[in-house]
Every structure is written in C-alpha cells, then in structure tokens.
Amino acid sequence: MNHVQRYLEHLQFERGLSPLTVQQYRRDLDLLCELKDDLELAALQSSHIRRFIATLHGRGLSGKSIARHLSGWRGFFDYLVKYQGAAANPCHGVRAPKSPRPLPKALAIDQAVQLVDMQAEDMLSIRDKAMLELFYSSGLRLSEVTRLNIGDMNLREGTIEVLGKGNKTRIVPIGSQAIQAMQDWLAVRQPAAPEHAQAVFLNRNGQRISGRAIQYRLKQWALKRGINSNVHPHMLRHSFASHVLQSSGDLRAVQEMLGHANISTTQVYTHLDFQHLAKVYDAAHPRARKKD
Numbered sequence: 087m088n089h090v091q092r093y094l095e096h097l098q099f100e101r102g103l104s105p106l107t108v109q110q111y112r113r114d115l116d117l118l119c120e121l122k123d124d125l126e127l128a129a130l131q132s133s134h135i136r137r138f139i140a141t142l143h144g145r146g147l148s149g150k151s152i153a154r155h156l157s158g159w160r161g162f163f164d165y166l167v168k169y170q171g172a173a174a175n176p177c178h179g180v181r182a183p184k185s186p187r188p189l190p191k192a193l194a195i196d197q198a199v200q201l202v203d204m205q206a207e208d209m210l211s212i213r214d215k216a217m218l219e220l221f222y223s224s225g226l227r228l229s230e231v232t233r234l235n236i237g238d239m240n241l242r243e244g245t246i247e248v249l250g251k252g253n254k255t256r257i258v259p260i261g262s263q264a265i266q267a268m269q270d271w272l273a274v275r276q277p278a279a280p281e282h283a284q285a286v287f288l289n290r291n292g293q294r295i296s297g298r299a300i301q302y303r304l305k306q307w308a309l310k311r312g313i314n315s316n317v318h319p320h321m322l323r324h325s326f327a328s329h330v331l332q333s334s335g336d337l338r339a340v341q342e343m344l345g346h347a348n349i350s351t352t353q354v355y356t357h358l359d360f361q362h363l364a365k366v367y368d369a370a371h372p373r374a375r376k377k378d
Contacts, residue, residue, distance in 0.1 A: 089127060090115050093165050114158025117142075127166070130176045135159070139182060149185035156182050192324040193315065198222055201311050201322075202263070209274050210290070214303050216264070216271035217287055221319055223264035225326035225344050227251075228297045228319040235284040241265050250345040258343050 094112055097103045103111075121138040122130060135156075142152050159177050166172035193201065202219050206212040220226060226234075230248045238247045244260050260268070268286075275288065285294035301318060308317035315321070327340050334340075 089166060089170060090119070090162070092170075093162050096165060096169075111158050111161070114155050115162055117155055118159050118162075128172060132176045132178075132180055135176050135180045139180065143183055149183045153182035156180065191315070191321055192328040193313070193317070193321060195329055197313055197315070198322070198325045198329070201308060201313055201317070204307060204311060206267075206270065209278065210303075212267075212271050212274055213287060214307060216267040217300060218304065218307065218322065219264035219267040220260070221322035222326055223261040224248075224258045225323045225330075225340075226258070227323060227345075228300060231287065231300065231319070232285075232295060232297050234286040236286055237284070239268070239286065241268060248345065252347075254345065256342070256345050258345075 090112075093115070094108055097111055098105070098108045118127075118138070121141060122134070125134065139152055139156065142155065143149075147155075156177060160175065163172065163175040163177055167175055202215070202222050204211070204215050204218070206215040217231060220231060224246065226248060227250065230250055233249055234246065238249075240246070241260070244262075244265055245257050246260060248256050248258055250256060271287075275286075278292065279288060280292045283292060287295045287300075289295045289299060297319075304317055304319060304322075308315070323344070327344055330343070331337065331340050
C-alpha cells in the first residue's frame with residue numbers, strides 16, 4: 087500500500103472525516119502526483135512545490151483554489167513527517183498567490199430607489215418598507231437590523247445606536263424617508279406587539295424577525311419591483327456606501343457610518359466610485375468616445 091492510500095485511510099478511519107472530504111483530499115493528491123511526474127514524493131522540496139503552484143496559476147486557477155490544494159498537500163506531508171519518518175514538509179513556508187478581491191455589488195441609484203419606494207398596504211409590507219429604507223438609508227448589516235431594539239432609536243433626532251461587530255456601538259443617522267417609514271411601522275407594530283417586546287422588527291408571531299426571513303422578503307420585493315439582480319441585504323449596505331461616496335467623496339464619514347475598524351476596508355468603495363466616474367467620463371468627454 088502506498089503512502090497516499092495510507093493517508094486517505096488515516097483520514098477516513100482514524101480522523102473520521104466524511105467520504106466527501108476524503109474524496110477532496112484524494113483529488114488534491116492526484117493533482118500533486120500529476121505535477122511531480124517522475125519525482126519521488128520523498129524527494130520533493132519547497133522549490134518543487136513553488137513550481138507546481140506557478141504551473142497551476144498558469145493554468146488559470148484562482149489563488150483560493152490553489153490555496154485549497156496546497157492545504158491538502160501540507161496535511162499529507164505533515165502525516166509523512168509524523169508517521170512515516172519523512173525529514174521535512176516541503177509545503178511549509180510556501181503560500182498561494184492572492185486572488186484579486188472582488189468588488190462588492192451595488193444597485194444603481196435608480197434601482198435602489200425603485201426597490202425601497204414600494205407601496206405598503208398591509209402590516210407586513212409596512213414593516214418590510216421600514217426595513218428596506220433603514221438598510222439603504224443607514225448602511226446597516228443584516229445582524230444589526232435583526233438586533234435593533236426600540237430603545238436604540240431616536241427618531242426625533244434622526245439617529246439610531248447600532249451594536250456592530252466586536253460588540254462595538256456606533257451612532258448612525260437615518261434619512262427622512264426612513265424615519266417616516268419607521269414611524270409608519272411603529273404605529274402598526276405597537277398594538278400588535280406582545281407586552282415588553284423589545285425588538286423593532288417582529289415576525290407574524292410577534293417574535294424578533296430572523297435574518298433568513300429578511301433575506302427572503304427582500305428577494306421577493308426585488309422580484310415584485312422588477313429588479314432581476316440577486317438582491318440581498320448586504321447589497322443595500324454596499325449601495326448605501328457607494329452612493330454616499332459618489333455624492334460626498336468623504337471616505338472617513340462612510341467609514342464611520344459603516345462601522346469599519348480600518349479605512350482600508352472602506353476603500354473598496356472608492357473602486358466602485360471610480361467605475362461610476364469612468365462611465366461618466368466615457369459618456370461625456372469628447373476625447374473618450376470611440377470613433378465609428
């Protein structure tokens with residue numbers, strides 16, 4: 087029995103990994119055997135692993151995919167060192183190339199307005215309108231909306247106190263349209279809410295609404311409003327950040343409102359803003375237009 091087969095049996099029977107996970111490790115090691123060609127596994131050095139990574143990168147594999155294969159190889163060689171007397175793990179100190187960070191998807195301004203400018207005719211639609219207006223008005227995370235309590239809001243001043251990541255609180259403004267939508271919701275919520283209910287947004291049973299329920303309702307409203315994009319709550323957060331940055335150019339203010347610890351996290355929205363400016367330039371500048 088060869089080392090690869092022993093390792094796979096070790097994963098399955100001693101570590102108790104699922105058959106699907108073991109199968110993934112098998113694919114990782116099949117790829118390693120393909121790349122090493124006639125070389126012996128025991129003869130592989132870090133230089134060989136780096137060459138294999140370069141080969142995979144040249145084939146068009148993403149950094150994330152290469153990192154997954156490298157992790158599988160690293161576990162295999164750790165096993166050889168621990169149980170089979172191998173001298174060293176050639177994968178240690180070797181890293182996969184970084185994948186370019188994908189830009190967050192945001193709705194166009196007219197799409198965002200089309201989505202939140204919905205006709206609320208019953209209790210649930212009044213609630214949903216308030217939620218969507220709040221997402222787009224203040225750039226809240228899904229978890230921040232579900233955790234929101236009545237005492238966190240000051241609609242008279244147009245602010246809410248949000249409990250964000252790392253249990254850090256921040257004060258964010260609410261736009262006038264969102265304030266009106268929230269007031270409409272609170273007016274119908276109050277008589278229907280159970281006594282002492284603290285959650286702002288409740289489900290049909292008077293309990294705090296779940297994130298999954300919000301996601302479902304948002305998708306349904308997007309379809310009703312004729313928006314074919316795969317709209318999710320974080321897309322409204324991205325839309326908020328992108329649209330505020332387009333209008334103000336104030337990266338620090340957007341950072342504060344989003345609750346980002348580092349401005350480098352917020353800077354991704356400057357790329358969205360640049361895309362917007364590039365479209366304006368291409369459409370308006372006479373030297374940017376392509377000749378027919």
